[in-house]
Amino acid sequence: MLPLLTAQQIREADAHTIANEPISSINLMERASRAFVGWFINHFPEKNLTISVYCGTGNNGGDGLAVTRMLYDHKYFNIDVKLARFSEKSTDDFNINLNRIKQMGLDLRELKPESAFPTEKSEIIIDALLGSGINKPLNGDYKRLAEYINGLNKTVVAVDVPTGFYIDGEIDAEATVIKAALVITFQQPKISFLLPESAPHIKCWEVVNIGIDEAFIASLKSPYQFIEEKDIKQLLKPRHHFSNKGTYGHALIVAGQAKTMGAALLSAAGCAYAGSGLTTTCVPESGLTALNTYLPEIMAIVRTGDELPEIEWEQFTTIGIGPGLGKDKAALRLFGEVLDNYKKPIVIDADALNLLAGNAELWKKVPTGSILTPHMKEFDRLFGKHANWWQRLQTCMQMAKQHNIHIVLKNDYTLVATPKGKVYFNSTSNPAMATGGMGDVLTGIITSLLAQKYTPEEACIIGTYIHGKAGDELAKPNRMNVVLPGRLAQQLTITMAKLLA
Numbered sequence: 001m002l003p004l005l006t007a008q009q010i011r012e013a014d015a016h017t018i019a020n021e022p023i024s025s026i027n028l029m030e031r032a033s034r035a036f037v038g039w040f041i042n043h044f045p046e047k048n049l050t051i052s053v054y055c056g057t058g059n060n061g062g063d064g065l066a067v068t069r070m071l072y073d074h075k076y077f078n079i080d081v082k083l084a085r086f087s088e089k090s091t092d093d094f095n096i097n098l099n100r101i102k103q104m105g106l107d108l109r110e111l112k113p114e115s116a117f118p119t120e121k122s123e124i125i126i127d128a129l130l131g132s133g134i135n136k137p138l139n140g141d142y143k144r145l146a147e148y149i150n151g152l153n154k155t156v157v158a159v160d161v162p163t164g165f166y167i168d169g170e171i172d173a174e175a176t177v178i179k180a181a182l183v184i185t186f187q188q189p190k191i192s193f194l195l196p197e198s199a200p201h202i203k204c205w206e207v208v209n210i211g212i213d214e215a216f217i218a219s220l221k222s223p224y225q226f227i228e229e230k231d232i233k234q235l236l237k238p239r240h241h242f243s244n245k246g247t248y249g250h251a252l253i254v255a256g257q258a259k260t261m262g263a264a265l266l267s268a269a270g271c272a273y274a275g276s277g278l279t280t281t282c283v284p285e286s287g288l289t290a291l292n293t294y295l296p297e298i299m300a301i302v303r304t305g306d307e308l309p310e311i312e313w314e315q316f317t318t319i320g321i322g323p324g325l326g327k328d329k330a331a332l333r334l335f336g337e338v339l340d341n342y343k344k345p346i347v348i349d350a351d352a353l354n355l356l357a358g359n360a361e362l363w364k365k366v367p368t369g370s371i372l373t374p375h376m377k378e379f380d381r382l383f384g385k386h387a388n389w390w391q392r393l394q395t396c397m398q399m400a401k402q403h404n405i406h407i408v409l410k411n412d413y414t415l416v417a418t419p420k421g422k423v424y425f426n427s428t429s430n431p432a433m434a435t436g437g438m439g440d441v442l443t444g445i446i447t448s449l450l451a452q453k454y455t456p457e458e459a460c461i462i463g464t465y466i467h468g469k470a471g472d473e474l475a476k477p478n479r480m481n482v483v484l485p486g487r488l489a490q491q492l493t494i495t496m497a498k499l500l501a
Helices: 007-020 025-043 059-073 092-104 140-151 214-219 229-235 261-273 285-294 329-341 350-358 360-365 376-383 389-403 438-451 456-475 485-500
Strands: 051-055 079-084 108-111 124-128 155-159 182-186 205-208 224-226 250-254 278-284 299-303 318-321 406-409 415-417 423-425
Touching: 007 025, 007 214, 025 059, 025 092, 025 182, 025 205, 051 059, 059 079, 059 092, 059 124, 059 155, 079 140, 229 456, 229 485, 250 261, 250 329, 250 438, 261 278, 261 285, 261 438, 261 485, 278 285, 285 299, 318 329, 318 438, 329 350, 329 360, 350 360, 350 376, 350 438, 376 389, 376 406, 389 406, 389 415, 389 423, 406 456, 415 456, 438 456, 438 485, 456 485
Parallel strands: 051 079, 051 124, 079 108, 124 155, 155 182, 182 205, 224 423, 250 278, 250 318, 278 299
Antiparallel strands: 406 415, 415 423
């Protein structure tokens, strides 16, 4: 897993690298700027581009000056610097790079407090005004300059972090932030890049390695982790000779009503295609024909009217409950029956989450280690209203520990909170997957992995990753604008085979 650091931890990691590599701070700045430029010139290979680099007088501005010099060395000759000299303060490394720029004779214009900003004709703006240490909204001249840059409608490339953007903590919805088409960030993604509040300010981001001491980063024991493909390859277990359907568990999916059988079918499909040895669904009688037609591999326990079916609970390795189940009295009784009779970890989704939110006594019966898979609205119904996603992130961590459960909070970068206090951000998925039924497939996948005796934590991490990865494999090479959940379920076997190869 790739640790994600707070602003304070980033400063600690930089300082440790400088002291123990050892490397001077100015040479670490050179290394970071070189990494930025390496990515920039691959993304913008046209040397005749006109570029303006807006620099502050701190280390982010020093990065910008070093980037300017290196781009000029790469024959980007139509480049100039706009230096925001809004105070007398400056860092030593900034001053060193400023002297280097002056010795080269490059165009440099200082922006003074309260002065008018020059007409901007460049095609590309590089934002190196303020870095990752900002902890309050922009005001004064920096706010005025940020608003000016946003009003230009130019392509903005930010160095490490867009000016005005917090890398952790609550982001004021009214704060002024420079809107970046691209952020080239150092060493690892910033935590707030992975939350929806970043969407108005960051179109896309790329990480460049600048050689910060990875062992020290790991020693900081950040609760925030980013899931990478290598992690999934280590966790996935190949199938072996002499195994059989019993080896891979028996999952029960409790889902569906007459008008919402699609949710049950999709969840069952996710479960079967993700590798459960046996999959049974508990569905209404009216849905039996649809189930047999859609997936004859799935067995059924039939619900008739309001009567609860007799279920031999001990035959199931795990249970997933909720997709399309409804919120009526019959659904509540059935959910209660599951919680009364099954004490191993289960997966709770959709309508079962809403039943849980409305019936506090059910919380006492949720088995230890169970997995809740809410989207944002379901999460807020369970745990109260939140003003922003940073608050949800903190609540997610707190509730996972308090209830000894796992929470899969669905989002672009779906996060998994564990009872151990860790949060894992998923790195796969894409906008083509934003369609009804995707969550039902994910429920089936995670239930399937539990059935195959992965731990609840492993089931969440692997499940969210392969769900998003299957969607990526369908959307990106084929340029699909929409990926349907049923097609994604079928892709799972291919995706998992590639990861195991």
